[in-house]
Amino acid sequence: MRDGWSRFDGPAGTQMVDVAINAMSDWAAHGSNANTGGYFAAADACDALLESTRSVVGEFLGADASGICLGANMTTMTMAFHSRIARTLKPGDRIVGTQLDHEANVSPWRIACELSGAEHVLTPFDAKTGRLDMDAFEKLVTDQTKWVAITGASNLIGTMPDLSAAIAIAHKHGARVFVDAVALAPHKQINIRELGCDVLATSPYKWYGPHAGVMYIEPELLNSLPVAKVRAASDTGPRNSRLAHRILKALPPFRQRHDF
Ligand SMILES: Cc1ncc(COP(=O)(O)O)c(C=O)c1O
Structure with missing residues (x-):
């Protein structure tokens, strides 16, 4: 750091690199700060920045950028996601989590289960090896399982469950998979x-x-989720606004934008 100190973040966060600090401060200083979706150059510039950020993050994660959502942090985004998922669950459904997971990938599911009457079970890990008990996992995932919530790496002990195997088991039973890839x-x-x-x-x-959050949601799932939002915000995806589209179509041509 400029003050000569090296700081290590206990909960395993990182200090921002110069290129990230400079990119943020340059943007803040260069006059294009605006709400997105406006009819002026600064808003257009913000739209373009958001799109290019989603595209770069999509590249980083090997994912379709149309499923990349940006938000405050993983916990906040996960809570919001689950408040919607809770509305798709019912008694008799099951959510399979793991004891290796960070609380941010446990509590939101527990709350969704409390709200919906679904069952919440956690897969144990082997205390000697720190590895997820895949035999127990396979038994817990049934045809009633709607979601598997699994970490990519334990933030406490570093072990990494075999994600491909877990996803294959979940999908065999028709369950969707939520991966916490923070660690x-x-x-x-x-x-x-x-x-x-x-x-x-x-x-x-x-x-x-x-300090931000990224959540990839498979685009079809994203567009099918019941959303909690103000009317002017998108019904679908992170960006396409049906309401904005309807309003724009009703406006004279010179006010129409070309990128909806
Ligand atoms: C594995 C894991 N998942 C989730 C979180 C929560 O992430 P956030 O701080 O972005 O809410 C953390 C935070 O340390 C973590 O280590």
Whole structure:
């Protein structure tokens, strides 16, 4: 750091690298700060910045950028996601989590189960090896399982469950998979297309970026979720606004934008 100190973040966050700090301060200083979706150059510039950020993050995660959502941090985004998922669950459904997971990938599911009457079970790990008990996992995942919530890497002990195997088991039973990749992303290259998970969350502040959250949601799932939002916000995807589209169509041509 400029003051001569080296600071290590106990909960395993990282200090931002200069290129990230400079990119943020340059943007803040250069006059294009605006709400997105406006009819003036600064808003257009913000739209373009958001799109290019989603595209770069999509590249980093090996994912379709149309599923990349940006938010405050993993916990906040996961809570919001689950408040929607809770509305799709019912008594008799099961959620399978793991005891290796960070609380941020346990509590939101527990709350969704409390709200919906679904059952929440956690897969144990072997205390000697620190590895997830895949035999127990396979028994817990049934045809009633709607979601598997699994970490890519334990933030406490570092062990990495076999994600491909877990995803294959879950999908065999028709369950979707939510991967918490907050502790995985700084240590291992991720390719969501190859992994085939339905949702994956990570936090740029763990990999030298700003304190923010990233959540990939498989685009069809994203567009089908019941959303809680103000009317002017998108019904679908992170960006396409049906309401904005309807309003724009009703406006005279010179006010129409070309990029909806
Ligand atoms: C494995 C893991 N998941 C989730 C979180 C929560 O992430 P955030 O701080 O972005 O809410 C953390 C935070 O340390 C973590 O280590």
